[in-house]
Amino acid sequence: MALVELENVFKIYQVGDEEIRALDDVSLKIESGEFISIIGPSGSGKSTLMHLLGCLDTPTSGKITLDGIEIQNASSMELAAIRNRKIGFVFQSFNLLPKLNVAQNVEVPMIYAGVSAKERRERTMEALKKVDLENRAKHRPMQLSGGQQQRVAIARALINQPRIIFADEPTGNLDTHTGENILNLFRELSQQGSTIVLVTHNPEIAAVTPRRIEIRDGKISFTEDDRLAGTSLNK
Amino acid sequence: MNIWATILVGLKEIWAHKFRSGLTMMGIILGVASLVGMSALVKGMENGMREAMQAIGGIEKVSVIQQELPPNQSHLSDQVVGITMSDVEALKKNATLTKLITPEMNLGRGGVVSRGKKVFRPWNISGTWPNALDMNVHKIEHGRMFNEIDDDLARNVCVIGTEVRDQLFGTFEETGKDIIPIGEEININGQLFTIIGMFTRYESEKQKKEREYQLANPSPERLGPERRTGWGRGGPGGFAFMLKNSTIYMPLNTMWLKFRASAGTNNIPDPTLSTLNIRISSVEELEAALQQARNVMMSTHFAMEDFTFRTQENWDENIRAQVNNYRWSGGIIAAISLIVGGIGIMNIMFASITERIREIGVRKAVGATTFAIFIQILIESIVVAIIGGILGVFVSYGLVELLKILIPTDNEPVITLWAVVVSFCFSVLVGLMAGIQPAIKAAKLDPIEALRYD
Numbered sequence A: 001m002a003l004v005e006l007e008n009v010f011k012i013y014q015v016g017d018e019e020i021r022a023l024d025d026v027s028l029k030i031e032s033g034e035f036i037s038i039i040g041p042s043g044s045g046k047s048t049l050m051h052l053l054g055c056l057d058t059p060t061s062g063k064i065t066l067d068g069i070e071i072q073n074a075s076s077m078e079l080a081a082i083r084n085r086k087i088g089f090v091f092q093s094f095n096l097l098p099k100l101n102v103a104q105n106v107e108v109p110m111i112y113a114g115v116s117a118k119e120r121r122e123r124t125m126e127a128l129k130k131v132d133l134e135n136r137a138k139h140r141p142m143q144l145s146g147g148q149q150q151r152v153a154i155a156r157a158l159i160n161q162p163r164i165i166f167a168d169e170p171t172g173n174l175d176t177h178t179g180e181n182i183l184n185l186f187r188e189l190s191q192q193g194s195t196i197v198l199v200t201h202n203p204e205i206a207a208v209t210p211r212r213i214e215i216r217d218g219k220i221s222f223t224e225d226d227r228l229a230g231t232s233l234n235k
Numbered sequence B: 001m002n003i004w005a006t007i008l009v010g011l012k013e014i015w016a017h018k019f020r021s022g023l024t025m026m027g028i029i030l031g032v033a034s035l036v037g038m039s040a041l042v043k044g045m046e047n048g049m050r051e052a053m054q055a056i057g058g059i060e061k062v063s064v065i066q067q068e069l070p071p072n073q074s075h076l077s078d079q080v081v082g083i084t085m086s087d088v089e090a091l092k093k094n095a096t097l098t099k100l101i102t103p104e105m106n107l108g109r110g111g112v113v114s115r116g117k118k119v120f121r122p123w124n125i126s127g128t129w130p131n132a133l134d135m136n137v138h139k140i141e142h143g144r145m146f147n148e149i150d151d152d153l154a155r156n157v158c159v160i161g162t163e164v165r166d167q168l169f170g171t172f173e174e175t176g177k178d179i180i181p182i183g184e185e186i187n188i189n190g191q192l193f194t195i196i197g198m199f200t201r202y203e204s205e206k207q208k209k210e211r212e213y214q215l216a217n218p219s220p221e222r223l224g225p226e227r228r229t230g231w232g233r234g235g236p237g238g239f240a241f242m243l244k245n246s247t248i249y250m251p252l253n254t255m256w257l258k259f260r261a262s263a264g265t266n267n268i269p270d271p272t273l274s275t276l277n278i279r280i281s282s283v284e285e286l287e288a289a290l291q292q293a294r295n296v297m298m299s300t301h302f303a304m305e306d307f308t309f310r311t312q313e314n315w316d317e318n319i320r321a322q323v324n325n326y327r328w329s330g331g332i333i334a335a336i337s338l339i340v341g342g343i344g345i346m347n348i349m350f351a352s353i354t355e356r357i358r359e360i361g362v363r364k365a366v367g368a369t370t371f372a373i374f375i376q377i378l379i380e381s382i383v384v385a386i387i388g389g390i391l392g393v394f395v396s397y398g399l400v401e402l403l404k405i406l407i408p409t410d411n412e413p414v415i416t417l418w419a420v421v422v423s424f425c426f427s428v429l430v431g432l433m434a435g436i437q438p439a440i441k442a443a444k445l446d447p448i449e450a451l452r453y454d
Helices: A046-053 A076-086 A102-113 A116-131 A145-157 A176-191 B003-016 B018-055 B071-078 B086-096 B150-153 B162-169 B205-216 B238-246 B250-259 B281-298 B311-356 B357-365 B370-406 B419-445 B449-451
Strands: A006-015 A018-030 A035-039 A063-066 A085-088 A164-168 A196-200 A213-215 A219-227 B061-066 B098-106 B112-117 B118-120 B124-126 B139-141 B155-160 B185-188 B190-200 B247-251 B275-280 B307-310
Touching: A006 A046, A006 A196, A018 A046, A018 A219, A035 A046, A035 A176, A046 A164, A046 A196, A046 A219, A076 A085, A076 A102, A076 B357, A076 B370, A085 A145, A102 A116, A102 B357, A145 A164, A145 A176, A164 B238, A219 B003, A219 B281, A219 B307, A219 B311, B003 B018, B003 B370, B018 B238, B018 B311, B018 B419, B061 B281, B086 B098, B086 B275, B086 B281, B112 B162, B118 B162, B124 B250, B150 B190, B150 B250, B155 B162, B155 B185, B162 B190, B162 B238, B162 B247, B190 B449, B205 B238, B238 B247, B247 B250, B275 B281, B311 B357, B311 B370, B311 B419, B357 B370, B357 B449, B370 B419
Parallel strands: A035 A196, A035 A213, A085 A164, A164 A196, B124 B247, B155 B190
Antiparallel strands: A006 A018, A006 A063, A213 A219, B061 B275, B061 B307, B098 B124, B098 B275, B112 B118, B112 B185, B139 B190, B155 B247, B185 B190
């Protein structure tokens, strides 16, 4: 069974008398271990799709299964638990908590998971090692460069060993060179077996993933899979 | 979500905004301090009101006094026996709930003492038993109390209060020294008595403080003719101490033989006691003890009810009612300031979550439940209140010290553990109430909206 499965998902917003179909009959499967990008111009519905996939929101109708759990009818408490244990988020603007230091930021998801302090420390250092920031553990986010901040955010996304990572324009606030480093980090993680969904409006960035889905006007307009074409980025 | 981790987050949040948190806490600190301070003042006032009652024997002391026969027995009025020593003996044997019995015969308003040319009418000249010391809470400062032998031999000895000394021998202010007239002789209604003991000087806390304050800070000399300035000193109940100082005790038998048996113009012996004081073991047993004493005395009085009891219940109730009034009115005013402090917390919590909308969004995205956010905000608010409450308790001790300096002659304010506990708990409650609304607002935030917020 696929890790994530969407069947005829609709997300409809009512603005006044007008009905806005942010997602219009979307069906989609993401397998475990996939590295996939969702592209589309702003307003296309790709953010809405990511919010649904990321369990931040529930669909108006349709069925979403994540790791065997149907989430369309889940309570907000169940959604929070799924976000905590099965999903990692990386945002365009990093979204680190400014008052906490690097290690504390990485620890936050584990606090909500009820991990003991000792284990939290060990896992934090491990995760920071993965993103090459173990010597910045006591720094504040503001003392780090953009690329470093995004790596902290990635460490935080990884900390509870999620089944899937969503990255929403992860290079949007970074210069090209740093952006490439971050994309390389994602590629490494993908090679280590993580499932990663990259959301972007930039086809160049989307090109790093083997499979690409384009969203337009709330529908999947185009799917491209290098693997089916016999080419692979990781060759 | 671990509760300690949440508290830690709250503490960090408070620490991150030291100045703002300090200002917020100030409201709670002052509120708690004023609540504790107010209750300390009321407690001091209560002590002041109670000490006069304690000085006359407290609520456990009950006087058995003579009264007219009730109307349905009035035809027996020529047969009444009055309160006599046989009542004392009967009560001693049979009234088990009474732990101390003291008979008293006094000279009433006719008692006059003199020494040389100085004459004085004390409030009370009584013949009694040595246990009157316990009964009326007297303390011998100089010399000794008369004993059973003095009583058996009906010796002309007496123990006097300091007011009697002041009147017959001179006050400290007049003579410049504390005269101790032990061994001196005085004349009581024509009989010579030797002073063998003198009580300590009884005064209320307030009188004592006023006196000491006067000694330390002599007021400028009063202009105009010399005069006595009245008794209005020493607060409510001060009179009880004045009267107590104006006492002369002699052995009961001395009183009986020298003034009652057949002496002077009075040649009809009068064996009735002026009062009979009893002390019960505890206030809880008051009803039972009175009933028992009445039963015993009804038998010695041949069923004629020519006696009744006088307790200090009214006085006690008055004090209670008054203290209760002060406590509530003062408490409510102080509580209002604490509630204002709580409103301060609420205000700051609203400002704080508006500042942290994005943070709340991030926390929700990484797995914080609605409840976890609610608890986090609530705990931050409670932590402010708890720290404020603890500091407030410390500040209240300072406040009370300040009050002592400002009102040196009033009853000392007393901080009770109860007041501290109640004020602290109230401050925590206020913090809790203040946190609920902001916490609900924070918890309800939509994570998507919150993440987008700038």
